[in-house]
Amino acid sequence: MGNLSVLKFADEMSRVMPQLLRGFSRRQADEISKGKITLPQFLILDLLDKGGALKMTALSLFMEVTTAAMTGLVERLVKCGYVKRAFDPGDRRIIKIELSKKGAELVRKISQQRRQMIIKIFGQISEEERANYLNILLRIRDILNKEKEA
Amino acid sequence: MGNLSVLKFADEMSRVMPQLLRGFSRRQADEISKGKITLPQFLILDLLDKGGALKMTALSLFMEVTTAAMTGLVERLVKCGYVKRAFDPGDRRIIKIELSKKGAELVRKISQQRRQMIIKIFGQISEEERANYLNILLRIRDILNKEKEA
DNA sequence: AGTTAACATTTAAGTTACTTAAATATCAGG
DNA sequence: CCTGATATTTAAGTAACTTAAATGTTAACT
Numbered sequence A, B: 001m002g003n004l005s006v007l008k009f010a011d012e013m014s015r016v017m018p019q020l021l022r023g024f025s026r027r028q029a030d031e032i033s034k035g036k037i038t039l040p041q042f043l044i045l046d047l048l049d050k051g052g053a054l055k056m057t058a059l060s061l062f063m064e065v066t067t068a069a070m071t072g073l074v075e076r077l078v079k080c081g082y083v084k085r086a087f088d089p090g091d092r093r094i095i096k097i098e099l100s101k102k103g104a105e106l107v108r109k110i111s112q113q114r115r116q117m118i119i120k121i122f123g124q125i126s127e128e129e130r131a132n133y134l135n136i137l138l139r140i141r142d143i144l145n146k147e148k149e150a
Numbered sequence C: 001a002g003t004t005a006a007c008a009t010t011t012a013a014g015t016t017a018c019t020t021a022a023a024t025a026t027c028a029g030g
Numbered sequence D: 001c002c003t004g005a006t007a008t009t010t011a012a013g014t015a016a017c018t019t020a021a022a023t024g025t026t027a028a029c030t
Helices: A004-026 A038-051 A056-063 A067-081 A101-122 A128-149 B002-026 B039-051 B056-063 B067-080 B101-122 B127-149
Strands: A083-087 A095-099 B081-088 B095-099
Touching: A004 A067, A004 A083, A004 B101, A004 B127, A038 A067, A038 A083, A038 A095, A038 A101, A056 A067, A067 A083, A083 B081, A083 B095, A095 A101, A101 B002, A128 B002, A128 B101, A128 B127, B002 B039, B039 B056, B039 B067, B039 B081, B039 B095, B056 B067, B056 B095, B067 B081
Parallel strands: none
Antiparallel strands: A083 A095, B081 B095
C-alpha cells in the first residue's frame, strides 16, 4: 500500500518536474535572463559574497567543476569587472578571487529580484503550506547530504 | 505578519535551492551522468516518447530554444541512432523527428533509474508529507503557467 | 502562371561552460 | 638542491546555446 503510493508519487514527480524547471527558469532574475550574467557566474559571485575572498581550488570544489573550467569562468568575471584577482602574499601559487564593488552590487540586485519572484509565486499559497513545503525541502536536503557521504 | 513570513520564506528558499539543485544533479540518472547522453538530449527523447513524432518547430517550442539550436541537438541524436528524420509527405518543408527503437529503450531505462532515485529519496518521508509536497508542487506549476499567459 | 510573403529548416559564426591532458610555477622536505 | 606535491593556466575538443543569413516550400494574390 505505502509502497504502491511511492511508485505513483515517483511517476507524478517525473511528470511535474520538467514543467516546474521550465517555469522557474523562464522567470529567473532579470539580470540573468537579460543575459548580463549567466547562472554559473551568479553562483560564483554569490559564493564570494557569503564566503569572502576564495582561492581557485575552493571555488571549483564548491561549484563541482575542474579548476581549468574555473579559470575561464573567473576570466570572464574579471573582464566584466565583477571580481578581482589577488596574489596571496604567503603562498605565491595561490590566487584569491574577491568581489569588486560592482560585483557586490550586482549580487545584491539579483538576490533581491529573486526574492521578489519567490514572494510573487509563493505568496499565492497559504502560510501553512509554505511552512510544510520548506520543512520537506529541508528534510530532502539532509537526506541528499547524508547519501553523499556514504 | 503574513507578509513578514513570506519574506523569511523567500530568504530560506534562496539559501536551500542551490543545495538541493546540486544534490539532485549529483545523482541524476546513471546514463546521463555517465555521459552517454546529456540532459537536453534526454528531455527531447522523453518528449518524443510521450508525443510521438514531432516536427522541429514543435520540438524547439517545447524546449524553448531556437530552431537553429534544435538542428544541432537533433543532429547529435541522429548520429547516435536515438532518433530518425522523416519527411512529411503532405508538406515537404516539414521534417518529423521520431524515436528509434534504440532511443525508446534508452528513455525507458533512464526513466526507470530516475524513478528509482525518487523512490529512494522520497521513500524516506511519510506518505502524508509526499501527498502534501506533490499538492503544493502542482499548485505552483499552475501559478507559473497562469503567469506565463499574462 | 508569376511574384511575393510567410513558413520550416539549415548553415555560419560566435559565446559560454564544460572536459582531459599537459605545461608552468611555487612550495616544502629530505 | 632535487623531488614530489600543490595551484593555476594553457591547449584542444565538445555540447548547447545565440543571432543573422541562406535555402527550400507552400499558399495566396493579381
